[in-house]
Amino acid sequence: MSTTTEDIRQSGPPVQTGISDWLNVNVRLWRLASFIVAAIVAAPILVVTLSWFTPAGDVWRHLVQTVLGGLLLNTVVLMLGVGGGVFLLGAGLAWLTTMYDFPGRRLFDWALMLPLAIPAYVLAFVAVALLDFSGPVQGSLRAIFGSSNWFPPIRSAGGVVAVMVLAFYPYVYMLARAAFLAQGRRMLETGRVLGLSPRAAFLRVALPMARPALAAGVALALMEALADFGAVAIFNYDTFTTAIYKSWLGLFSLPAAAQLASLLLLFVAVALIGERQLRGRARYHAALRHGRDQRYRLAGARAWGATAVCALVLLLAFIIPVGQLFSWAWENARIDLDARYLRFFLNTVALGAAAAIVTTFCALLLAYTYRLKPDRWVAGAVRFATLGYALPGSVLAVGIMVSFVWLDRQFAQWLQSLFGIAVGPLLTGSLIALLLAYGVRFMAVAHGPIDSSFERIKPSLWQAARSLGASNREILWRVSIPLLRTGLLSAALLVFVEVMKELPATLLLRPFGWDTLATRIFEMTSEGQWERAALPALTLVLAGLIPVVMLVRRSSSQS
């Protein structure tokens, strides 16, 4: 029986050749467009890599001699904890809500995505405020028991991991949910008919089939955890990113910081490519679902157990933090809330929506070109274009800014020499630059869901469409796009929410007057006024509900 999933996975024609071999499209044009997109996205990453031309031996020697060992250990602990945690929580919850019926399931189905709208550093601050020695929880414990020394310290590895798992599990949840929904029940029932227990069917059929989605989700969570600086700073938990910022701001060596950052990228690239290699020749095409699947109905204690688990996660990751933000915001709303908040809100939503469209479109372009002709060049371009997400935000923001300033200068010189026109900077300080920057930062976020839904499409569908006389355009719009719809929506939603939360690039590249809710949070927190930051943070969470609700309505109308 051990071959069940293998047999299923390896059905279908080999895709190595790419669908362009029998789909009569102008591959060159697609490739050209993809390379241009990849080049723009990769330029800032290249800027970071160029740092190796500037020696920074002193800083390196110091770091290696003092803190680097501990930082690496901390980072490994963080990776293992967050990776394992988001996988268990994300995939487990997705499995519960897609396959079973229990009290509150319809609510949890979408509500479990809500924590996406809360930036990790906000969650971290709330956790520390509530659970540290001076917080209300330990305070009441001391009032009752006289001592709270037995309480596990929140500012510890365990605390950071817990907060990041709660902040980042929705990536895995969203993608796994889409994958489980798309798999439908048929594959699983085949496994059951062949004699697998329900558990074995989940572990050996459903999970392996969802691998592209799960890998994409876990990869996003890990990249986010690696790049994070805000949350780890609140815990004073030093990771590799800490070394990057220390080199830059403490030791005044941006080159050393960029060198460290490019090592981080190298590590991420190797990990991602390794995961691909381990998949080998496995295929993940799923049959199309027909109609609505019946969910297994849980009864009695198991039903309420499922409800309790979902409720607990929602409580910890969303309801309690939002409640705390609300109470802080209430205290400060009188002095801070004014008409400008409408402006911040609109700016935030406008930037999020525009960036979601642009980035999703570019990611679709890259993923589609790869499917047309998956050769080494396109694969390399895609890989490179999606690395930016693992870079600490401020480092990438500076890389983006430096490359844009360079482009501006080239363009100005070109104009000067050709027409004798003198111009100021066009890109830097413009909205276009900001949208491009979001594209660079969040290409991986859009690419993950789109790519994993491409993985599920059987190439024979395209062949069938072709043999039925569909034109290229029809194949794209009437076959591919509808099949990718969940993936595209997830991609757009994720980018939307990420852009709303994004800070370093927004701060550095926003045009005059384009303040957003995230920059408002920064204004408050930069001088430690966290409680006053609750008002913009809460508004940000509310704004984040817009895309989540949009996605929920779409995906429920679909099934």
Next chain:
Amino acid sequence: MRYLKSILLSLAMLSSVTAFAADELVVYSARNEQLIKPLFDAYTAETGTQIKFITDKEGPLLERLRAEGKNTPADLLLTVDAGNLWLAAKQGVLAPVNSKTLRTNIPAHLRDPDNRWFGLSVRARTIVYSTERVKPEELSTYEALGDAKWKDRLCLRTSKKVYNQSMVAMMIARHGEAKTEKIVKSWVANLKTEPFPDDTKLMEAILAGQCDVGIVNTYYFGRLEKKQPGLPLALFWPNQKDRGVHVNVSGAGVTTHAKHRAAAVKLLEWLSSEKAQNLFADENMEYPANPKNKPHASVAAWGKFKQDTINVSKAGSLQVKAVMLMDRAGYK
């Protein structure tokens, strides 16, 4: 081609209009919006000069100035911490300003020896203690917080915050590296718990009884005091018999490639003037840099103190050494 040219021309005009409008100043600021906007509004009301500004963290702002080079729209860089100002000057993005007004208004130790930046408000970093568990007579100097009697009673903020880096840099300037490292190690040995992410959290820990003494910037204390009047915490001015209390500045300099240099100098002079100094400092409960101005009443209530008069630019030139020293001493 003509079509293209007209597009390019209009683009060019657009960009020049947005970037270089006539009587309008552009400020890059690492001091946050709610602290600078009231000032700029007052200046605009008084002189009619419009001020546009971008806020960001010091590091990225400085890189932006460097990358933009000659094309930068920024006329003035406003930032916190002398170390940041020192670095900006060292990297050549600030130009010297030879102004008698500024030299008169701002004491020598609070500005760049080469006149490229000027401190505009003073931030004192001092000792805070629990009035319930500590008598002020037990306290004397920063250095003495390493004494055995403070074992498991001391709380510190993270060494990654520039305020602590500057403070240790100034100690290196006084004591040299070897002695400073010993002092920092003795602090670390006395720590009750992991260093805190900010000063407020540190003071809350003292209030909750986790530890008894710590080092904070006074305005954080002021903010907490405002929220909880009569709280059992007090400030102590250390080292009054020797070097004085460690002070830092927030300050500003005119950029090297300022498009409106004269206007920028004028704004800088205005910021240092008696008229503006209280507006600048009081909003954040800091001390005015101009000695003619008195601090706000609630700030003055903490008492007078002698401040360290080593030039604050030392915080910059010795910062790298300070950071490395704190890493060696295990101060996280």
